Amino acid sequence: MMKHAARPASRRRNRTLMLTVPLVALALWSRGIDAAQAAEPGKDATAASLPRILVLATGGTIAGQADARASGAYKSGQITGEQLMQSVPGLDKLAKLNAEQISSIGSQDMNDKVWFALARRIQDAFDKNEADGILITHGTDTLEETAFFLDNVVRSDKPVVIVGSMRPATAVSADGPGNLYEAVQVAADPRSRGRGVMAVLNDKIQSARSITKTNTTSIETFSSPNDGPIGYVDSAGGIRFMTQAAGFKRTTYPLPAGEQLPRVEIVYSHANMDAVPIEDAISHGAKGIVLAGVGDGNTSKQALDALEAAAKKGVIVVRSTRVRSGFVTRNVEVDDDKNGFVVSEDLNPQKARVLAQLLIAGGVTAPAELQRAFTATW
Secondary structure (H helix, E strand, O other): OHHHHHHHHHHHHHHHHHHHHHHHHHHHHHHHHHHHHHHOOOHHHHHHHOOEEEEEEEEOHHHOEEOOOOOOOEEOOOOOHHHHHHOOOOHHHOOEEEEEEEEEEOHHHOOHHHHHHHHHHHHHHHHOOOOOEEEEEOOOOOHHHHHHHHHHHOOOOOOEEEEOOOOOOOOOOOOHHHHHHHHHHHHHOHHHOOOOEEEEEOOEEEEOOOOEEOOOOOOOOEEOOOOOOOEEEEOOOEEEEOOOOOOOOOOOOOOOOOOOOOOEEEEEOOOOOOOHHHHHHHHOOOOEEEEEEEOOOEOOHHHHHHHHHHHHOOOEEEEEEOOOOOOEOOOOOOOHHHHOOEEOEOOOHHHHHHHHHHHHHOOOOOHHHHHHHHHHOO
């Protein structure tokens, strides 16, 4: 009986040994790896030599999580920038990353306050040599406007890269992780200096001036209709820039006092258009009006007459186009000199609005000076 009573205790001891020995071995093995890594020559030196990338998170689809209201539905800006960085393997091998949360919004809610916060933080980080490059995570709906705004106010030749995704982080085939990895690669690459603000999505590097969103849901949504991508990123070949860096020669504009840019409205031209939307914009205090015109920035006679009257009252009028590509040219279909209008060149209406806001805020209101500024950005 005593032998039978002792047997369970013996088995328990054996089980304990079976569990303990592997844990001890694992601990010793882990210590051995740590010791080996610590002794690995050049490891700390390599880590110290990695570029410093400051990540400024604003929210967007790239930080979205699934929502039960419908198939494919999601809520933007639910995941922090720190969590995004931690979710992508291998980023720590590319750069030393430090993430800060600027906002947690969908980019349809992007506003002047967030723009100013981004611009000031970026400039401060560069002025104090806190970072070798900046990475901004952002929703795709207004990504091109934020990129263009920052391109016109940040004074540095260090790289600023903006990245987003078309699918939320919880999607089965989320494009965010791949975009993030490639964006860090570009931000950390010395060849990225002197190129202004760049957007990196879907293996392409595109300039802030040219990039625009062209599809509602496809990951192949961003393109540069007038001049194409400035480079590509792929897993096999790395980064391939298609153009030489122009250097730090861009015109930049100071941020106005306060947290708000002047009111500039976009008026969309269409068949049977009258003067109502133009008069409405003026009645609500618009300092400028950008026409999203048909064809070469044209519109109906009623609308043109209203725009001419607005220009005579001191309202800035910029002719852009609702057409996806091409330049708006002066004095071809419309007498811009007579009417006191400005043409946007290749800038689409949303970017023409941003530049007009910055110019008006800086006291540039004469049509000839405005036109020189629009032309100089090309």
